[in-house]
Amino acid sequence: MARPRPEPVQVVKQRRDAALARMVEAVPYIRHLGVVFDRRGDELTAQLPYDEKLIGNPMLPALHGGAIGAFLEITAIMELAWALVWERMEGGGAAAAAIEAGRFPPMPKTIDFTVDYLRSGLPRDAYARGRVNRSGRRYASVHVEAWQDNRTRLMAQATGHFLMPPAGDD
Numbered sequence: 001m002a003r004p005r006p007e008p009v010q011v012v013k014q015r016r017d018a019a020l021a022r023m024v025e026a027v028p029y030i031r032h033l034g035v036v037f038d039r040r041g042d043e044l045t046a047q048l049p050y051d052e053k054l055i056g057n058p059m060l061p062a063l064h065g066g067a068i069g070a071f072l073e074i075t076a077i078m079e080l081a082w083a084l085v086w087e088r089m090e091g092g093g094a095a096a097a098a099i100e101a102g103r104f105p106p107m108p109k110t111i112d113f114t115v116d117y118l119r120s121g122l123p124r125d126a127y128a129r130g131r132v133n134r135s136g137r138r139y140a141s142v143h144v145e146a147w148q149d150n151r152t153r154l155m156a157q158a159t160g161h162f163l164m165p166p167a168g169d170d
Contacts, residue, residue: 015089016039019085019100019104022102023082024037027074027107029074030074030078033070034051035047035071035074035075036049037078042086043129044075044078044079044082044129045127045128046074046075046128047127048067048071048125048127049125050123050124050125050126054067060120062121062123063120063121063123063126065115067121069115069158072113072115072157072158073160075129075130076113076130076144076162077107077160077162078130079129079132079144080130080132080135080140080164081105083135085099085104108162111139111161111163112160113161115157115158116156116158117155118154118155118156119153119154119155121148121156122148126146126147126148127146127148128147129144130142130144136164137164138163138164139161139162139163139164140161141160141161142159142162143157143159144158144159144160145157146158
C-alpha cells in the first residue's frame with residue numbers, strides 16, 4: 001500500500017505563517033504596541049519596533065518599563081499559545097481543521113509575571129524570545145529574554161507562570 005504524498009514544504013510554511021498571523025491579529029494590544037513575530041520552525045522571535053509612543057523618559061530617552069514588561073508578557077503568552085497551536089496543527093484531524101478555520105484554543109492566563117530590568121531600553125527596536133520551562137495540563141512556566149542590538153547584552157528578562165486552558169476548549 002502506497003503512502004500518501006506529503007505536501008510541499010512551501011504549502012506547510014504558508015499554513016503555519018497564516019495561523020500565526022491570525023493569532024497575532026486576534027489580540028488588539030499586540031497590534032497597539034506593534035509587536036510582530038518571526039517564525040523559524042516552531043521557534044518564535046518577537047520584535048517590538050521602535051515608536052515614539054514607547055518612550056517613558058524623554059530626558060534619556062528610554063523605553064517605558066511598562067511597554068517592556070508588556071512586550072515580555074506578550075512574548076511569553078504567544079510562545080505558550082503557539083506551542084499549543086503547533087501541536088494541534090501537526091497532529092492533523094479535527095483540531096488542525098479548526099485552526100485552519102481560524103478557531104484557536106483559548107490563550108493561557110497569567111498567574112504571575114516577574115520582570116528583571118537589566119538596562120535601559122534605548123530608542124530602537126527590541127527583540128525577545130521565550131522558552132517554555134514546563135507546560136502541563138493546568139500550569140505552565142515560561143522564561144523570556146529581551147535584547148536590542150546584541151543578544152548577549154540583555155535589556156530585560158522575565159519569568160511567568162500561566163494557567164493553561166482546559167484541553168477540550170476549542
